[in-house]
Amino acid sequence: MTVTGQDVTDYVERVRAALADLPPQARDELTEDLPEHLTEVAAEADGSLVDRLGTPEAYAAELRAAAGAGDPAAGRRVLERRIAVMVGHARTRIDRVDARLGPLLGHATAGEFLRLLRPAWWVGRAYLAAMLITAISTDGPLGLLPRLDGNWFVGLLMFAGLVVGSCWLGRHTSELRIWQRWAVHAGAVGLILFAIGGLLVVDDNARLGADYGYQSTSVQNPYxxxxxxxxxxxxxxxxxxxxxxxxxxxxxxxxxxxxxxxxxxxxxxxxxxxxxxxxQAPFRPRPPAVAPLPPGSTGDPGVSPAPTGPVAVPTATTPGAPVPTGPGTADPTAPGTPVPTGSAPTTPPAPPSVAGPAGEPLPTATR
Structure with a gap:
């Protein structure tokens, strides 16, 4: 039997009539989401609303109990039913999106494709859990390898154990109780948020040019x-x-x-x-460099170098003999005449003669 919109409207009106003794504000709060709720219940399975929820008067009693005017147990049941209906409504919408995304991934539903990736998620969940333990136990920036108290080897052993535990949990999640499954899902959401925070930190370090994995050290600028x-x-x-x-x-x-x-x-x-x-220059300029003197130079431009070869020396002459002069003849007594140097043999000068009483020369002693 298909439930029409008129059936939903009639059911709502009968519920509101059963709650007519309540204040209008309280009645409106209790029946505010009732049409949507009835529509979702009708879409889930075949059968009339009375078959699924009971008579409108019984449903109104349950709503009244949920508002605190009846049996607490009945109110709790109504609350649980309302929560179940809300979850069913959300699941229906998710199933619609799942069916639309499936063909884009090459499968009937996107969930079918994601089920193939469950083993990869189990390993990734173990890695994120290991990195979370590393962040708690290690005082310093995080690296790519998990560490336990700064020891990477122990961190890898911890990661291997977490992989085994995560795979076992993934295979037996459906066997857990409801609150345990909710705890597993909440832990997965927490690990995903931790991963997003870690990625943001790495992105900030990359954009700021910081060296990832190194601590900054303050060094005084020598300049x-x-x-x-x-x-x-x-x-x-x-x-x-x-x-x-x-x-x-x-x-x-x-x-x-x-x-x-x-x-x-x-x-x-x-x-x-x-x-x-x-x-205020700290160093004086150096003296100019002096070129080395050539061999035999005295350094005085006005003095000629002394000859080093044999020089002709005039021999002794008799008293009164003329001294030869003229071009090419050097005067040994003239100033500036070069002094002969070397090993050329010379004749010693004759000793001076002494005149006698009559003007005759006296004999001289010889050796």
Whole structure:
């Protein structure tokens, strides 16, 4: 027998008539969802509403009891029935969506496809449970491997045990009691929320450029105390108006002018070149390099080098003999005449003669 909309309307009206002695607000609250409830009950199976729920007057008594005006047990039964109807209504809608998504996945229903993935979910559930235990027992950032108190080997053993337990629970879930099944489902929802939170943390670390798995360490910048920069060339001279750039062409700015030099331009120090204070350079420039002297050079451009070969030496002449002069003849007594050096043999000069009384020369002693 098919239940029509008119049947639902008549049933509601008879229930409201049985509750006419209640205040209008209480009656409206009790029968607010009654039409939808009756429609869902009629769609679940064949039979009239009276066959499924009883007479409208009996149903009104159950509603009255649920409102606290009758037997507590009857009110509890009505509440359970209402909850069951709501669950059935939600299940009906889910079944409709399931049937529509099934062909897209190559199966009659999406549930049939998801049942094929149950073993993968059992392993994933064990992994999420192991990572949750790792987060509780380990003080620090999470990695990809489960750990127990920081020990990855013990963590893998724990994960293997959880896989076995999760697979057993997956095969025997239908044999559990209702509250146990609800506990299993609630635990699965909690693990999924934990997984979503972990993914968000990893995404934040990736977007911020943080190194996942490493703790940040505060290190003092060695350039915090730099006030000026001095650039020297290969000769040890300070290079003025120097500018520093990194590999991307971005200027490198260090320090702040610590000198009060009126000659400094009145501009932003970030636009000046280094050094800010050239007079405060820490190192003096090195002396200029001197080229090595060639062999035999005295270093004085006004003095000629002394000859090193044999030189002709004038021999002794008799008194009164003329001394030869002229081009090519060197005067040994003239200033600037080179002094003969070397091993050429020379004749010793004759001893001076002494004149006698009559002007005759006296004999000299010889060796």
């Amino acid at each position: 915090d105390q730099v006030q000026d920069v001095y650039v020297y060339d290969s000769e040890g001279r300070v290079v003025e108006n120097a500018r520093l750039f990194d590999q991307n062409g971005t200027p490198i700015r260090l320090g702040w002018p610590a000198c009060d030099d009126p000659a400094l331009p009145d501009v932003n120090p970030m636009q000046r070149g280094y050094p800010y204070c050239p007079e």
